[in-house]
Amino acid sequence: MSAVVPIGPFHPLQEEPELFRLHVDGETVTDIEVEIGWNHRGIEKISEGKTFDQVTYVIERICGICSTSHPIAYVQAVEDIGGVEVPERALYIRSIIGELERIHSHLLWVGLAGHFLGYNTVFMWAWKYREPLLDICEFLTGNRNHYAMMKPGGVRRDIPAEKIPQVYKMLDEMVPKLQMLAGAIIDDPVLHARLKGVGVLSKEDCRAYGALGPTSRSSGVPGDIRRDHPYAAYGLVDWNVVTQEAGDAYSKGVVRVLECFESIKIIRGCLERLKELPEGPEYIDAKITDVPPGEGIGHHEAPRGETFHYVRSDGRNRPIRHKVRAPTFMNLWTCKATIIGESITDAVIVLAAIDPCYCCTERMGVFDADSGKRLYDGRDLIRLSHERTRAVRKELGV
Amino acid sequence: MSEAVKTKVESALKAAGLTADLTVKNPRRIYLQIDPKDLVQTARAIFALPGVRFAIASGMQTGTGFEVLYHFAFDSDNCLVNVRVFTEEDPPVFDSISSVVLAAQYIEREMHDLLGLQFRNHPGLERILLSEDWPEGVYPLRRGKPWEGKVEKRI
Numbered sequence: 001m002s003a004v005v006p007i008g009p010f011h012p013l014q015e016e017p018e019l020f021r022l023h024v025d026g027e028t029v030t031d032i033e034v035e036i037g038w039n040h041r042g043i044e045k046i047s048e049g050k051t052f053d054q055v056t057y058v059i060e061r062i063c064g065i066c067s068t069s070h071p072i073a074y075v076q077a078v079e080d081i082g083g084v085e086v087p088e089r090a091l092y093i094r095s096i097i098g099e100l101e102r103i104h105s106h107l108l109w110v111g112l113a114g115h116f117l118g119y120n121t122v123f124m125w126a127w128k129y130r131e132p133l134l135d136i137c138e139f140l141t142g143n144r145n146h147y148a149m150m151k152p153g154g155v156r157r158d159i160p161a162e163k164i165p166q167v168y169k170m171l172d173e174m175v176p177k178l179q180m181l182a183g184a185i186i187d188d189p190v191l192h193a194r195l196k197g198v199g200v201l202s203k204e205d206c207r208a209y210g211a212l213g214p215t216s217r218s219s220g221v222p223g224d225i226r227r228d229h230p231y232a233a234y235g236l237v238d239w240n241v242v243t244q245e246a247g248d249a250y251s252k253g254v255v256r257v258l259e260c261f262e263s264i265k266i267i268r269g270c271l272e273r274l275k276e277l278p279e280g281p282e283y284i285d286a287k288i289t290d291v292p293p294g295e296g297i298g299h300h301e302a303p304r305g306e307t308f309h310y311v312r313s314d315g316r317n318r319p320i321r322h323k324v325r326a327p328t329f330m331n332l333w334t335c336k337a338t339i340i341g342e343s344i345t346d347a348v349i350v351l352a353a354i355d356p357c358y359c360c361t362e363r364m365g366v367f368d369a370d371s372g373k374r375l376y377d378g379r380d381l382i383r384l385s386h387e388r389t390r391a392v393r394k395e396l397g398v
Numbered sequence: 399m400s401e402a403v404k405t406k407v408e409s410a411l412k413a414a415g416l417t418a419d420l421t422v423k424n425p426r427r428i429y430l431q432i433d434p435k436d437l438v439q440t441a442r443a444i445f446a447l448p449g450v451r452f453a454i455a456s457g458m459q460t461g462t463g464f465e466v467l468y469h470f471a472f473d474s475d476n477c478l479v480n481v482r483v484f485t486e487e488d489p490p491v492f493d494s495i496s497s498v499v500l501a502a503q504y505i506e507r508e509m510h511d512l513l514g515l516q517f518r519n520h521p522g523l524e525r526i527l528l529s530e531d532w533p534e535g536v537y538p539l540r541r542g543k544p545w546e547g548k549v550e551k552r553i
Binding site for chain 1: 424
């Protein structure tokens with residue numbers, strides 16, 4: 001018997017809105033329809049009304065997990081228009097922030113994947129180990145997320161020498177924890193049985209769908225923007241691209257876990273160089289005064305794959321076109337290749353294996369169709385949440 | 399770098415009997431302006447080259463018409479090849495390259511939603527980002543007078 005199983009657009013298993021319609025025959029998935037657009041925010045249009053400096057803050061808010069990926073790609077696009085030389089110290093700082101973000105994003109995914117599989121211990125561990133990282137992010141940038149470190153021409157804040165030992169200390173403490181977590185995941189017989197051979201993505205499909213990041217690297221495609229199109233300090237320090245051959249959900253997990261160690265290597269290499277380079281505000285910013293007419297492209301290997309920004313300028317102070325392509329926009333469609341033929345019980349982990357980041361791919365507020373008034377904003381949601389808490393307290397009599 | 403890629407792209411286009419206006423902006427970026435009628439053939443010739451990856455396409459409205467820029471990445475050569483097509487027609491119509499590059503169909507749907515570009519021979523040019531009750535013929539990324547109509551409320 002065939003049936004349609006909708007997942008979403010609002011579903012307790014998903015942290016963000018997305019609609020998947022799984023066509024199933026018995027327990028086997030026969031087709032999948034993906035509907036995006038539940039969270040369209042019009043960022044590209046907003047960008048056209050902001051100055052080049054302001055855009056950096058807007059696009060930092062595209063995503064709450066990989067928040068620095070979009071600014072890194074965007075500032076490079078702006079620099080590409082005029083061929084700006086960024087000071088070396090700023091390049092190292094960009095890489096450090098990018099890699100700190102990658103580790104915390106991968107740990108977040110490991111936790112969620114564990115949760116989807118019913119491994120709540122993995123979920124608790126991974127998120128616990130992520131905490132010191134976020135503290136270091138706050139220590140270096142002033143914020144646990146949305147670091148606001150990037151600006152066209154350089155970075156906004158320096159990492160002074162006296163802050164470096166604490167980062168080393170965090171990394172040293174992080175390694176054994178990661179090793180333990182990696183061992184627990186890579187050697188677990190239940191995970192092997194559950195994930196090996198599930199949701200296999202072939203090399204041909206990677207190419208056809210333009211798959212990116214860990215999704216393609218786990219299928220044996222060694223593509224990594226950091227190595228192929230070196231930018232920031234990725235061409236200046238020693239590290240390796242992690243690949244796996246099988247292309248299944250297990251390999252995707254392994255790639256992410258092993259990548260954390262490479263990220264630590266990159267951060268250490270960058271910190272070593274930072275100690276040698278002269279410090280000071282003039283060494284972190286090329287001080288761009290204007291952006292000439294023209295077009296530029298910037299890309300960055302975000303935790304989920306390549307983030308791609310195209311910016312066009314007509315010589316005034318704001319972009320006339322700003323195209324943003326998040327990695328999930330390419331990776332999401334690979335589920336057409338991976339999920340068909342799988343059992344419905346594996347659907348969630350196969351969908352989760354690409355680490356879909358909806359807030360990047362989606363870009364919608366709730367508006368009244370008649371008056372055009374916004375129905376909910378952040379304050380309303382907090383108010384509703386408070387009301388709900390009060391109602392629960394009353395019910396419990398506390 | 400760009401020299402190797404430039405040679406590769408030029409000979410592939412020549413073999414397909416195509417001419418193109420090729421500009422090397424810097425060692426990592428090549429721009430190429432083509433006639434819209436050659437689009438599918440050009441995409442086929444470039445996408446058949448080894449090591450190429452379809453990155454994305456950017457559609458935009460310029461002062462005089464509509465433009466689409468298809469970005470192809472040559473990862474092992476650290477170079478991006480950007481194929482530009484332009485039309486003054488309104489409604490703007492281009493050929494869909496999804497028969498050659500499967501991944502392009504989604505970005506073509508996005509450009510159709512946001513800019514009102516039409517793509518010939520597209521397998522299903524449906525809405526992708528905009529809501530079902532978004533009015534027909536209103537495109538958020540187009541310039542000019544803002545839309546002043548009213549949406550019929552559906553519950």
